Amino acid sequence: MTSGIYISKRRKKEKYSCSECNKEHKSECKGCICNVIKDFINKEFFIRTKSSDVIVGTIIEFDKKNCCVKILSPETLSPKEPAEITIISCKDIESITFAFQKKINL
Template identity: 35%
Template sequence: MFLCNLFGCSGGVCSILKNLQPGEVVTVTGKSGNIIGPAVFTNFNPNTCIVTLEEENSVTPPTTSITKISCKEIESITFIS
């Protein structure tokens, strides 16, 4: 059984991500201070608490990085309009 099934992905950032629509552009700050984004939110798995983000790299040729992070390890989310 997954840890998040025992304790739930609820409250704070996890609750925001549960309701976020795929395709939203966000910048995420992790609890370690690492900044991810701007990135496209693609998925939230409520069974594992894992968020999937796609971030375009600014190298030539352009590439896309896929980042998976637990919602419990995210300190803040900035929405980009």
């Protein structure tokens, strides 16, 4: 879609504005994780996916337009593995776990 024109095989060319587009194509990033993940950028997590994989890393980016979460997993020394970036939809994350920093009086 370039220059504000939508082309359909069944219709003539139609003009649209950004406000119309935003009303019709709202973000599909809904749910518990998708709603809160933007608040946890640059924090380290254990992330459990819906397929039961566990990703340990830092959330470096969240795109609410397409629901993509970028996670940076650090390099490991044993076994030697390079740092990796994983891109996953927030809809495919089952849970996130992180260290609680507050002292608790027992």
